[in-house]
Amino acid sequence: MKCYVDLHLHTALSPCADDDMTPNNIVNMSVLKGLDIIAVTDHNTTGNCEATVKCGERSGLLVVPGMELETQEEVHVLCLLPDMEHARLLAAYVNNAHPGGENREDLLGRQLLFDEQDRITGQERRLLLTAVQISLQETVRLVRAMGGAVVPAHVDRTANSILANLGFVPPDLEIYWLELSASCQVDKFRAEHPELNAYSLLQSSDAHRLPDILERTSCIELVEKSIPCLLAALRGG
Numbered sequence: 001m002k003c004y005v006d007l008h009l010h011t012a013l014s015p016c017a018d019d020d021m022t023p024n025n026i027v028n029m030s031v032l033k034g035l036d037i038i039a040v041t042d043h044n045t046t047g048n049c050e051a052t053v054k055c056g057e058r059s060g061l062l063v064v065p066g067m068e069l070e071t072q073e074e075v076h077v078l079c080l081l082p083d084m085e086h087a088r089l090l091a092a093y094v095n096n097a098h099p100g101g102e103n104r105e106d107l108l109g110r111q112l113l114f115d116e117q118d119r120i121t122g123q124e125r126r127l128l129l130t131a132v133q134i135s136l137q138e139t140v141r142l143v144r145a146m147g148g149a150v151v152p153a154h155v156d157r158t159a160n161s162i163l164a165n166l167g168f169v170p171p172d173l174e175i176y177w178l179e180l181s182a183s184c185q186v187d188k189f190r191a192e193h194p195e196l197n198a199y200s201l202l203q204s205s206d207a208h209r210l211p212d213i214l215e216r217t218s219c220i221e222l223v224e225k226s227i228p229c230l231l232a233a234l235r236g237g
Contacts, residue, residue: 001222001223002220003036003220004034004216004218005037005039005204005218005219006039006204006205006207006213006214006218007038007064007080008039008153008205008206009038009041009206009207010068010207011026011040011042011048011114012048012110012112013042013047013112013128014208015110016108016109016129017042017209019112022114022118023116024116026055027063029210029213031059031060033213033215033216034215034216035214035216036062036225037061037063037220038061038064038213039063039065039066039078039080040053040063040064040065040066041080043070044069044130045124046067046087049065049066049087050087053084062226062230064081064230065080066079067090069134069139070132070160071136072135073131073165075160075161076152076161078150078151078152078179078204079143079148080150080230081143081147082147082228082231086146086147090142090148093134097132097133098126098132098133099130100126101126101130102125103125103127111125136170136173140175149231150175151177151178151179151202152175152179154179154180154181154206155178156180156181156184157181162178169199174235175199176234177199178196178200178202179204180201181204181206182204182212184203189201202218203217
């Protein structure tokens with residue numbers, strides 16, 4: 001079946017996201033836009049995943065717990081997990097690799113935690129917009145060991161992408177999909193990067209604002225609408 005997806009969404013836990021990027025607002029906007037599957041991928045944290053997953057369950061929207069992890073090479077990768085148990089495990093691992101430093105709310109914005117009713121339950125005080133001390137290789141190994149999938153984020157961009165920072169996709173990485181930004185011209189990108197023809201391409205919004213969530217423009221063919229089927233596809237199955 002064809003599933004319309006947006007696998008790169010930020011809640012207001014990411015300091016660069018609008019405060020109205022709450023679990024219910026994200027789910028409701030995604031439903032209005034006709035999406036089947038979304039993923040919550042805040043910077044270096046899974047703190048708002050559970051609330052958004054619960055909101056999705058009430059609305060019939062499949063929500064994948066995830067994270068946009070910034071590796072020690074300053075490469076952004078989407079880490080998509082099979083369930084909240086593994087999302088919490090990854091978060092704990094990333095927390096231990098955090099270099100330290102507090103968020104400057106006056107400069108970067110608040111880092112808000114919510115429950116499934118969109119009530120603010122707290123704030124993350126540590127700076128989330130930073131590289132953690134985990135390599136790209138280790139990230140892929142760790143997430144795959146958890147049954148998850150890693151997708152290098154916005155590879156067409158000139159900052160914090162695997163192509164911008166490394167210049168290539170290491171052939172020994174167990175990577176099968178690459179993410180392009182919503183504005184990227186896919187055919188042009190393919191023509192300019194024939195060395196990446198072996199990889200499947202997926203466009204996501206990287207939404208930090210509600211209007212930026214994708215319409216029904218990006219889809220994946222799955223046996224059924226489920227996290228196991230999605231992750232199997234992204235893992236190269």
